[in-house]
Amino acid sequence: MAAEDYDVIVMGTSQGGRFLPLDLAKAGRRVALVERGPLGGVCVNTGCTPTKTMIASARLAYQARRGAEYGVRTGPVSVDLAAVRERKRDMVAGARAGYAGRLGLDGLDLIAGEARFTGPKTVEVALTGGGLRQLRAPVIVVDAGTRPRPLEIDGAAEVPVLDSTSIMELDEVPEHLIVLGGGYISPEFGQMFRRFGSEVTIVQHGPRLMRAEDDDVSEAVAEVLRGEGITVLTSATPVRAEPAGEDRLRLTVRTEDGERQLEGSHLLSAIGRVPNTEALTPGEAGIRLDERGFIEVDEHLETSVPGVYAMGDITGGASFTHSSYDDYRVLHAQLVKGEKASTRGRLVPHTVFTDPQLARAGLTEREALAQGREIRVAKLPMNAVVRALETGETRGFMKAVVEARTGEILGFAVLGSEGGEIMTMVQVAMLGKLTAADMANAIFTHPLLAEGLNTLFSLFDE
Numbered sequence: 313m314a315a316e317d318y319d320v321i322v323m324g325t326s327q328g329g330r331f332l333p334l335d336l337a338k339a340g341r342r343v344a345l346v347e348r349g350p351l352g353g354v355c356v357n358t359g360c361t362p363t364k365t366m367i368a369s370a371r372l373a374y375q376a377r378r379g380a381e382y383g384v385r386t387g388p389v390s391v392d393l394a395a396v397r398e399r400k401r402d403m404v405a406g407a408r409a410g411y412a413g414r415l416g417l418d419g420l421d422l423i424a425g426e427a428r429f430t431g432p433k434t435v436e437v438a439l440t441g442g443g444l445r446q447l448r449a450p451v452i453v454v455d456a457g458t459r460p461r462p463l464e465i466d467g468a469a470e471v472p473v474l475d476s477t478s479i480m481e482l483d484e485v486p487e488h489l490i491v492l493g494g495g496y497i498s499p500e501f502g503q504m505f506r507r508f509g510s511e512v513t514i515v516q517h518g519p520r521l522m523r524a525e526d527d528d529v530s531e532a533v534a535e536v537l538r539g540e541g542i543t544v545l546t547s548a549t550p551v552r553a554e555p556a557g558e559d560r561l562r563l564t565v566r567t568e569d570g571e572r573q574l575e576g577s578h579l580l581s582a583i584g585r586v587p588n589t590e591a592l593t594p595g596e597a598g599i600r601l602d603e604r605g606f607i608e609v610d611e612h613l614e615t616s617v618p619g620v621y622a623m624g625d626i627t628g629g630a631s632f633t634h635s636s637y638d639d640y641r642v643l644h645a646q647l648v649k650g651e652k653a654s655t656r657g658r659l660v661p662h663t664v665f666t667d668p669q670l671a672r673a674g675l676t677e678r679e680a681l682a683q684g685r686e687i688r689v690a691k692l693p694m695n696a697v698v699r700a701l702e703t704g705e706t707r708g709f710m711k712a713v714v715e716a717r718t719g720e721i722l723g724f725a726v727l728g729s730e731g732g733e734i735m736t737m738v739q740v741a742m743l744g745k746l747t748a749a750d751m752a753n754a755i756f757t758h759p760l761l762a763e764g765l766n767t768l769f770s771l772f773d774e
């Protein structure tokens with residue numbers, strides 16, 4: 313079968329995969345866009361959009377139960393998970409349709425199917441509707457993402473194991489949800505389902521939740537979760553799963569005090585993600601993978617094969633929608649505008665959508681010390697922020713790490729109400745090279761959460 317020639321082939325329709333082909337087609341290139349799943353990738357379909365939509369329902373349930381604290385009487389609160397799911401499905405459908413509506417462009421061929429490399433610049437697509445197509449292009453962009461890491465413990469095949477996608481399709485609130493993992497997904501879903509009414513046990517094999525954070529930060533997150541009635545087990549490794557009577561399962565975990573058995577109604581595995589590289593057969597093109605199976609790229613996002621680029625989670629870097637979107641910026645500059653662009657030195661923040669949110673930009677205290685920097689650290693509990701007191705959202709704290717001599721802000725973490733927004737203010741200050749003194753002396757409106765930043769950064773004056 314003769315190959316069809318294109319200027320560019322893009323695989324995957326996520327952050328870059330959804331914008332880059334449009335830009336390229338508008339610039340007069342002939343583009344093939346190949347997608348094996350629903351349009352929009354993980355973020356829109358099974359990641360950010362649905363989770364944050366469901367988290368909003370969970371927060372409302374939580375707030376409703378706290379009504380009396382604010383002098384507001386509410387009746388008993390119950391959650392209709394099927395209705396929560398419906399709201400989530402509508403949100404996802406809307407986001408997906410919004411993107412699909414923009415695709416009708418001359419020069420852009422959307423091909424539904426699974427792409428695989430057959431050579432450095434040739435791709436075969438197994439069409440969703442049956443049949444094959446052969447494509448060829450001098451430039452190929454891979455935005456094929458990741459999927460949940462499968463649980464590989466004894467008995468995993470004998471019990472239903474939910475992942476971050478299937479758990480959002482439940483229509484009844486689990487009686488007791490056991491969550492494996494202590495990264496991003498586990499606390500977001502753990503707290504969500506606790507607020508929906510489940511008993512929740514989090515099993516984290518590391519000694520702390522969110523190990524990339526400083527100890528005091530991850531301890532505070534665990535405290536918040538425990539405060540809502542979630543059992544958080546750390547240094548606990550799942551070793552075996554088995555059925556335990558009707559609709560129940562038993563999980564054996566290895567802890568420092570020996571083996572322990574947990575019984576629950578549902579099991580969610582959130583133990584990380586693996587790259588979608590198998591189906592892609594990158595070896596056929598000579599594309600080098602790292603030891604974890606992710607695609608190796610340089611600072612320009614070019615793989616070991618010139619003209620073949622990769623972006624997003626499949627490159628094994630920060631796994632966020634905004635970092636994937638920034639990869640798009642880098643590729644847009646190079647492939648559309650013909651400029652040089654790089655991922656080097658970029659400041660990638662993150663926000664975990666627990667309530668309160670955990671957010672960070674820049675270095676942790678541990679990372680700054682490991683770099684041999686002379687630092688000063690200030691911490692302010694959220695209950696010292698007037699707005700937090702007034703709104704009854706006093707859990708958590710803010711933490712700033714600055715260079716001792718110059719006051720340069722090296723890092724900022726917050727566990728607090730609207731933590732992501734607060735962190736972003738400090739991130740902007742970091743981008744603008746403002747110092748701790750600038751933040752201490754700025755006039756912020758009273759009584760905003762932002763005002764707490766005056767107080768936090770003033771602590772460096774003491």
Ligand SMILES: Cc1cc2nc3c(=O)[nH]c(=O)nc-3n(C[C@H](O)[C@H](O)[C@H](O)COP(=O)(O)OP(=O)(O)OC[C@H]3O[C@@H](n4cnc5c(N)ncnc54)[C@H](O)[C@@H]3O)c2cc1C
Nearest residue numbers: 324326348349353354355359427456457624625631632633
């Ligand atoms: C539950 C959950 C919640 C999340 N919440 C957040 C959040 O709040 N904020 C945030 O920043 N990030 C969040 N993320 C992470 C975010 O979703 C990802 O970082 C982001 O989607 C990565 O985008 P990507 O460009 O790597 O591609 P992906 O979104 O992974 O999309 C890859 C696409 O490629 C397609 N594909 C794969 N292989 C092939 C092939 N061979 N042929 C054709 N098509 C193929 C797939 O079908 C998919 O559509 C969350 C993730 C999960 C799982």
Ligand SMILES: NC(=O)c1ccc[n+]([C@@H]2O[C@H](COP(=O)([O-])OP(=O)(O)OC[C@H]3O[C@@H](n4cnc5c(N)ncnc54)[C@H](O)[C@@H]3O)[C@@H](O)[C@H]2O)c1
Nearest residue numbers: 493494495496497498517518582583584631632663664665
């Ligand atoms: N708010 C957000 O930005 C957001 C939300 C959800 C997911 N995400 C993205 O999705 C990605 C995947 O999230 P995740 O939480 O699955 O992965 P993760 O890599 O963040 O965390 C995996 C967790 O599983 C634990 N673990 C690993 N193997 C285990 C095992 N065998 N048994 C028990 N625990 C084990 C690890 O110690 C770690 O705590 C993240 O990298 C993140 O970037 C982002």
